[in-house]
Amino acid sequence: xxxxxxxxxxxxxxxxxxxxxxxxxxxxxxxxxxxxxxxxxxxxxxxxxxxxxxxxxxxxxxxxxxxxxxxxxxxxxxxxxxxxxxxxxxxxxxxxxxxxxxxxxxxxxxxxxxxxxxxxxxxxxxxxxxxxxxxxxxxxxxxxxxxxxxxxxxxxxxxxxxxxxxxxxxxxxxxxxxxxxxxxxxxxxxxxxxxxxxxxxxxxxxxxxxxxxxxxxxxxxxxxxxxxxxxxxxxxxxxxxxxxxxxxxxxxxxxxxxxxxxxxxxxxxxxxxxxxxxxxxxxxxxxxxxxxxxxxxxxxxxxxxxxxxxxxxxxxxxxxxxxxxxxxxxxxxxxxxxxxxxxxxxxxxxxxxxxxxxxxxxxxxxxxxxxxxxxxxxxxxxxxxxxxxxxxxxxxxxxxxxxxxxxxxxxxxxxxxxxxxx
Amino acid sequence: xxxxxxxxxxxxxxxxxxxxxxxxxxxxxxxxxxxxxxxxxxxxxxxxxxxxxxxxxxxxxxxxxxxxxxxxxxxxxxxxxxxxxxxxxxxxxxxxxxxxxxxxxxxxxxxxxxxxxxxxxxxxxxxxxxxxxxxxxxxxxxxxxxxxxxxxxxxxxxxx
Numbered sequence: 001x002x003x004x005x006x007x008x009x010x011x012x013x014x015x016x017x018x019x020x021x022x023x024x025x026x027x028x029x030x031x032x033x034x035x036x037x038x039x040x041x042x043x044x045x046x047x048x049x050x051x052x053x054x055x056x057x058x059x060x061x062x063x064x065x066x067x068x069x070x071x072x073x074x075x076x077x078x079x080x081x082x083x084x085x086x087x088x089x090x091x092x093x094x095x096x097x098x099x100x101x102x103x104x105x106x107x108x109x110x111x112x113x114x115x116x117x118x119x120x121x122x123x124x125x126x127x128x129x130x131x132x133x134x135x136x137x138x139x140x141x142x143x144x145x146x147x148x149x150x151x152x153x154x155x156x157x158x159x160x161x162x163x164x165x166x167x168x169x170x171x172x173x174x175x176x177x178x179x180x181x182x183x184x185x186x187x188x189x190x191x192x193x194x195x196x197x198x199x200x201x202x203x204x205x206x207x208x209x210x211x212x213x214x215x216x217x218x219x220x221x222x223x224x225x226x227x228x229x230x231x232x233x234x235x236x237x238x239x240x241x242x243x244x245x246x247x248x249x250x251x252x253x254x255x256x257x258x259x260x261x262x263x264x265x266x267x268x269x270x271x272x273x274x275x276x277x278x279x280x281x282x283x284x285x286x287x288x289x290x291x292x293x294x295x296x297x298x299x300x301x302x303x304x305x306x307x308x309x310x311x312x313x314x315x316x317x318x319x320x321x322x323x324x325x326x327x328x329x330x331x332x333x334x335x336x337x338x339x340x341x342x343x344x345x346x347x348x349x350x351x352x353x354x355x356x357x358x359x360x361x362x363x364x365x366x367x368x369x370x371x372x373x374x375x376x377x378x379x380x381x382x383x384x385x386x387x388x389x390x391x392x393x394x395x396x397x398x399x400x401x402x403x404x405x406x407x408x409x410x411x412x413x414x415x416x417x418x419x420x421x422x
Numbered sequence: 423x424x425x426x427x428x429x430x431x432x433x434x435x436x437x438x439x440x441x442x443x444x445x446x447x448x449x450x451x452x453x454x455x456x457x458x459x460x461x462x463x464x465x466x467x468x469x470x471x472x473x474x475x476x477x478x479x480x481x482x483x484x485x486x487x488x489x490x491x492x493x494x495x496x497x498x499x500x501x502x503x504x505x506x507x508x509x510x511x512x513x514x515x516x517x518x519x520x521x522x523x524x525x526x527x528x529x530x531x532x533x534x535x536x537x538x539x540x541x542x543x544x545x546x547x548x549x550x551x552x553x554x555x556x557x558x559x560x561x562x563x564x565x566x567x568x569x570x571x572x573x574x575x576x577x578x579x580x581x582x
Contacts, residue, residue, distance in 0.1 A: 024561045040447040044572065052579050067444045074445050123485040123509055139487040139513035145575040153561055187431050188479035192508050220479065220507055277431050364440035364484070385435035385483060387459035392439075 002252035004159040005225050006194035009134045009249050013117050021258070023156045031093075031111055032059050032146045033120030035102045035360075036066040039078035041121065042085050044144045054089050055150035061111055061120075062086060063095040063102035067367040068359045070097075075367075100332025100358045103127045103300040107210065108334055110239050113246040114228045119146065124300055124382065126216040129195075129225035130209035131232050132248050136223050157192050157222045158258035159251070163199040166266040171417035173270075173310070174208035175302060175380065175400035178215045180268045183281025185261070191220030193258060196251055200265070201226060206235040207304045214301050215382050218278040227251075270416055272378070273398035276386040284403055284415045291323070294377040295408040297348075297401050298329025298356070299363050302380035305335050305344070307401040312344040314405035314419055315351035321411030326353040327369050333358055352408075365390030378407050423471050423499075425537060426464060430477035434510070436460035437481065437489035446488065449495035456492040470497030473537060475528055477503065480521075481510025487517075494519045500539060502546070504528055515562055516571035522546070527553040 003011070007019055014025030034041055042049060054060070062082060070076035079097070086094040095105050103124055106112050114132035118125065121143035128135040138152070146152055168177065182189070195216055197209075204212070209226045216224030226232070228248035236246070270284040297303075297311045308330060320326050328348050330336040336358055339345045349355060361367025363381040370390030371377055377389060377396050384396035399407075402416035442455050457464040474493070480503040481489065490513040493501065500520040514521045520541055527546055530553075531537070538547040546553045558566065568574035 024559055036444055043447075048576065048579065072445070078444065121485050123483065125485075137485045137509050139485050139490070139509060139516060141487060141516040141571050142512060145516075145571050148575055148579060155559075187482055188505060188507070191479065191505060217509075220482065222508060277433075364435075364443065366440050366444055370441075383433075383435075383483065385433045387439050388435045390439075390441050392459040 002254040002256070004194065004251040004255040004257065005196055005249055006134065006157055006159055006223065008251070009115065009117060010154060010156050019156045021156050021158045024153050025156065026151055027117060027154055028151045029059065029119045029146070030116045031061050031106070031118045032143060033061045033102055033106060033118065033122065033125055034143050035063050035122060036075070036078060037121055037140055038062050038085065039081045041140050041144045041147065042081065044141065045148060048148055052148060054147050057090045058092045059150060060091050060147060061093040061102070061106060062091060063100065063105050064097045065101045065359045067361055068097035068357060071367050098333055098357050100334065101300045101303065101360055103214065104303065104331035104335070107131070108239060108332060110236070110241045113241065114232065114248040115246055119152070123217045124214050126221065126223050127210055127214040127300065129213040129216065129223050130206055131235065132225060132228040134223050134225070137217060157194045159194045159196055159255070160190055161196050161198055161257040161260045163260065163262045164197060164201060164265055165199050165262055166264050167200065167203055168265045168268060170422050171270055171402060171420040172268055173400040173402060174204055174211040176268055176271050177263070177265065178212045179271045179273050179281050179398065181263060182215065182219045182279050183271065183273070185219055187218060187277055187279040188220045190216070193221055195221045195224040197224070197226050202229060202231060205306065206231055207306045210304070211301055218382060270400065270403050272403065272413060273384055275384055275395040275397065278382070278384060278398065284399065284413065287413050288415055290413045291376065291411060292378045292407060292413060293323060293375040294325045294327065294369070294371060295404050296327045296329060296362060296369065296377060296379040296381060297404050298327070298331065299360070299381040300331055301382040302401050303329055303331030303335065305338050307380065308335070308339050308344050308348065310401045311405035312347040314402060315409065316347050318351055318409055320352035320408040323411045324408050326351070326408045327356055327362060328353045329356045329362065330358045362389060364388060378404050378413060380404050423473065424469065425531070426461070426468070426472060426474045427531070428460065428474065428476045431479045431482055432460065432476050434481060434483035434486040434489055438486060438492060443486060443488065449491055452488045452492040453496060456489065456496065468496045468498070471499050472497070473499055474501040475503070475531055476501065477528065478505045480506050482507035485509045487513050490514050490517045490519050500541070502527060515565055518566055518570040522555050524553055524555045
């Protein structure tokens with residue numbers, strides 16, 4: 001019988017011939033991702049760690065990215081605890097502060113590969129579907145249990161097939177596509193489901209696919225996935241991974257989908273997710289002219305070199321509006337180095353941008369870039385929940401790097417098609 | 423017993439603001455900030471045995487565990503909602519916090535109605551009217567019945 005991606009991969013990891021939606025399988029993930037929350041995780045299981053040790057030192061991936069450099073004695077102590085844990089248990093994949101955002105690191109260090117299964121105690125773990133992996137978020141306690149036992153349960157989800165049809169227009173980006181979809185199906189529209197992207201996919205680079213997969217959780221999805229194609233192979237090749245190192249999995253032609261949705265990309269325009277839910281999506285033209293005080297280009301959603309480049313092209317030789325602060329948050333040190341070497345950082349700084357170390361802090365109000373009551377921020381990040389950037393009386397709007405860059409110049413939300421003509 | 427009623431898409435930032443995530447992790451640290459940006463009266467007035475009723479997609483957002491740990495610690499008997507976000511749902515199983523999907527009850531409830539819960543039989547009584555909800559699969563009940571995931575894992579390690 002024909003199967004979907006998630007049915008195939010969960011059967012493989014559950015060591016079963018065949019699974020069906022609703023079935024519960026026990027799986028051993030290839031990697032378990034944790035970040036600054038590793039401190040809380042290991043403190044939960046200190047006696048067990050002392051007695052039994054960890055299940056494996058190659059499965060955990062730990063990145064310090066949420067509050068970096070440490071903001072206080074408390075967060076510094078957490079980091080110290082994590083570094084000691086990494087030494088004691090000889091954890092192979094550890095990334096200290098400044099190396100990057102955990103999801104970007106999993107991606108660019110080749111830890112997520114097509115056909116692999118990863119879990120992580122961060123909701124945006126779903127990002128690695130960009131290259132054909134199954135990945136999903138879990139909570140801290142489950143991460144603690146996985147450190148000890150290496151296994152957990154997963155329920156086989158239903159699958160939603162999304163067909164992306166046609167070509168996106170100038171000034172429209174992957175971010176607009178995913179915000180448009182979330183606006184259409186709602187923040188809970190894919191709850192508990194696996195989402196597969198089909199159709200005219202080859203216009204989306206692997207970076208673009210990352211942006212789309214990253215926001216799967218914003219519609220409630222368990223995972224999102226793009227199937228391996230030439231662009232995936234080229235990307236993996238560029239980070240030193242050859243085709244014989246992975247086995248892609250894709251859904252069968254006649255697999256049974258819970259729902260099938262068509263999106264005609266020619267009709268999608270630049271959009272903005274307005275406060276305080278990600279599905280409150282409006283065409284940028286509806287709210288153009290709204291004054292903003294802070295702009296953020298970066299994060300795990302849109303902090304790759306291609307994103308920074310889009311912003312730099314718009315800001316080159318210009319100055320941002322004097323009423324706006326522009327924060328630049330590259331997703332990794334590798335990206336930052338490339339942005340330095342190609343003059344992108346120089347352009348962004350000269351235009352008035354403030355460069356932050358590669359990390360997550362401002363996005364969740366955990367560190368730097370907080371907002372004041374009454375302020376509005378236009379951001380390329382993935383969430384606009386009330387209070388998220390440190391203040392419940394502030395407002396967060398989400399958009400593509402191009403929309404954020406043009407808006408930073410004008411001091412008001414603006415349409416990137418004013419400058420992007422082709 | 424008080425019923426705390428909220429709307430749709432109550433996200434993890436409303437349940438526990440991100441600014442405290444890396445400084446508060448024990449129940450005592452979490453409690454004062456529970457629902458801080460949604461309902462400041464909650465943490466001051468919540469009592470053991472209270473219920474939360476909510477709309478769709480309760481707990482959407484981060485993999486943040488503090489809201490679940492906090493709601494369990496203050497003694498919330500159950501959260502009854504139209505639907506839950508999946509990481510929040512898993513986290514609740516892992517902490518032994520009872521979540522019930524029952525949109526019909528949420529719709530039928532009005533203030534001061536009396537709610538009686540019979541979790542083992544999958545039954546809720548609202549005034550005189552009975553509502554039913556499906557039981558969890560046995561694999562999941564085993565975790566909840568052990569008192570949460572860590573006690574369950576400890577048992578597993580011991581028997582290995």
